[in-house]
Amino acid sequence: MNILVLDVYPDVDYRISKDQNGGYGTANNYGRTIFTKFLKLIVSKSIDFPPLFSVQVIGELKNSDHEVKFAKEIPKNLENFDFVIVISSIVCHETEIKTIEILKSQNKIIFAIGPFATSNPDNYINAGAKVIIGEPEMFFHKFSLTFDEINKLPNKINNFKTIDINELSDPGWETIFENYTPKFKFLGNNPSVNINASRGCPYSCFYYCVYPLQQGRKLRLKNPDKLLNEMINLKKKLGVKNFIFRDPVFSINKKHTIEILNKIVESKIKVNICIETHLKNIDDELAKLLKKAGVKLIYVGIESAVEEVRNNSNRQSEENDLQIQKINFLEGIGIKVKAMYILGLPTDNKRTFSETLEYAKKVNSSYAQFSVFTPYPGTPAFLEYKDKIKVKRYEDFTQWQLVFDHPNFTKDEIDQILSDAYQKYYLNPKWLFKYLKKKILS
Ligand code: SF4
Known part of the structure; x- marks a missing residue:
């Protein structure tokens, strides 16, 4: 299958990380003084890495012989993808919900993943996503569901098999490096x-x-x-x-x-x-x-x-x-x-x-x-x-x-x-x- 992993952010002047704070994310909006604006600038120019759980998901999908692309905005060739995985967080929540609504209007199947969607699934489900409750790399490990089976999945997906972390695939960093x-x-x-x-x-x-x-x-x-x-x-x-x-x-x-x-x-x-x-x-x-x-x-x-x-x-x-x-x-x-x-x-x-x-x-x-x-x-x-x-x-x-x-x-x-x-x-x-x-x- 062709799968898109989408990591969207609001347009702000401070650095946002969805990896930090246990995957809920942090947004380094230190304040409005000249000095704190300077700190914001240094941090946003110095640090940028994706949430590790999403890289782990990419690794699992690649290891199950799927094609995976990573993007920070909805790509023009959206029709090429069988489904989209949206990375959830608290710090980009409204932007993620808006994105899911756009994807839904184009009849895409969408999964929302991550600790924030796990603990707060309702907004994601109401916007049109299926939420994976728990560690998403466990769900996508050896992923072989057909399109029909994916369609039939409930809106809240839980009770899937979890495995020892040592059995997981290597994270899919090559896919991230193709992007940035x-x-x-x-x-x-x-x-x-x-x-x-x-x-x-x-x-x-x-x-x-x-x-x-x-x-x-x-x-x-x-x-x-x-x-x-x-x-x-x-x-x-x-x-x-x-x-x-x-x-x-x-x-x-x-x-x-x-x-x-x-x-x-x-x-x-x-x-x-x-x-x-x-x-x-x-x-x-x-x-x-x-x-x-x-x-x-x-x-x-x-x-x-x-x-x-x-x-x-x-x-x-x-x-x-x-x-x-x-x-x-x-x-x-x-x-x-x-x-x-x-x-x-x-x-x-x-x-x-x-x-x-x-x-x-x-x-x-x-x-x-x-x-x-x-x-x-x-x-x-x-x-x-x-x-x-x-x-x-x-x-x-x-x-x-x-x-x-x-x-x-x-x-x-x-x-x-x-x-x-x-x-x-x-x-x-x-x-x-x-x-x-x-x-x-x-
Ligand atoms: S519970 Fe959280 S704050 Fe406390 S030690 Fe563990 S990771 Fe750190």
């Missing part, structure tokens, strides 16, 4: 791809986090040899040198992590790696091995400097001083850290956020990200906030604006505090000194 070269310039100018070594996160912050909605709370590990082969093939065939690991918590299983890192070191494959992890799972020995394997950048969630604010959101973290110690160690051995903070957690207020900002300046990591607490539909947090949601469009769930009636902040206050936080962080003399020193020494 993914980039992640924080690791360098070479082609970059997202990849994973595990799926699932069992931690208690699932209260507000969407990763467990996408991947479940049970940890599933990829075989280290399969992972290494994937990396070697991507480097050989597509010149990929930069790998962005999208595991919710990369080092969650220490034995598995060490095995992977040792395999990468032994293979002598020269790559640049970015991971996201929890500081609880990193010690000095592991940090040195990460560095040896090519890890150049680590994302860590700090969320808030105030214990009571973190506890209220079920977030378990290291002591503040220990977090600083660990980040200093990582940066000291040459791994850059992006520390991520959340403004407007349920019990956050102006005083506690100001403590968080002061703490962030003390941490002084290479990068800091300040986002806004967002109760996402599908998470337990949403049940508490659904009657307080203030925005009308899902595309406003950018993760950088207040979407609900917060007891301690107005929307305008959040916008202002967020812009100030970026400015105060990146124009802090201590950070500027560190940045200039690294530039001079590199």
Whole structure:
């Protein structure tokens, strides 16, 4: 069959990623000041990669002998395709719905895939799509349905067979590269791809986090040899040198992590790696091995400097001083850290956020990200906030604006505090000194 995978975006001046935030997506709309506009520009010019689950779907379809094309807008030769797969997200939701309606008016069969459509299928179904509930690569594994069988599928497709992640096909990166070269310039100018070594996160912050909605709370590990082969093939065939690991918590299983890192070191494959992890799972020995394997950048969630604010959101973290110690160690051995903070957690207020900002300046990591607490539909947090949601469009769930009636902040206050936080962080003399020193020494 000829299949089109469609990944549509609204026309905006900030970068949108459907891969991040557990596949719901984020939209880096940092604010309206000159400084935050500058940050928006840097990020949109530096990062662009597709949602990994869609690349995995393409891999499954190709491996089942289908022809697959990937596009970011409806192509002129739409009639050539037997069906269309639309990649869902919260950050492009209204654009996706409009696209599905256009496709439907041209009598296309449409599937909507991804964690957002899984948790919120109704709008997609009403627009004319069939929604695959769950991990779509499992549904498309060895896909051999006839046109008639596809037509007879219900609007909500679930209860299909799921398999071990190690039995899945290699992701279909060649198809993406025919369309554009993914980039992640924080690791360098070479082609970059997202990849994973595990799926699932069992931690208690699932209260507000969407990763467990996408991947479940049970940890599933990829075989280290399969992972290494994937990396070697991507480097050989597509010149990929930069790998962005999208595991919710990369080092969650220490034995598995060490095995992977040792395999990468032994293979002598020269790559640049970015991971996201929890500081609880990193010690000095592991940090040195990460560095040896090519890890150049680590994302860590700090969320808030105030214990009571973190506890209220079920977030378990290291002591503040220990977090600083660990980040200093990582940066000291040459791994850059992006520390991520959340403004407007349920019990956050102006005083506690100001403590968080002061703490962030003390941490002084290479990068800091300040986002806004967002109760996402599908998470337990949403049940508490659904009657307080203030925005009308899902595309406003950018993760950088207040979407609900917060007891301690107005929307305008959040916008202002967020812009100030970026400015105060990146124009802090201590950070500027560190940045200039690294530039001079590199
Ligand atoms: S550690 Fe918490 S925030 Fe991070 S992926 Fe797991 S549940 Fe989400």
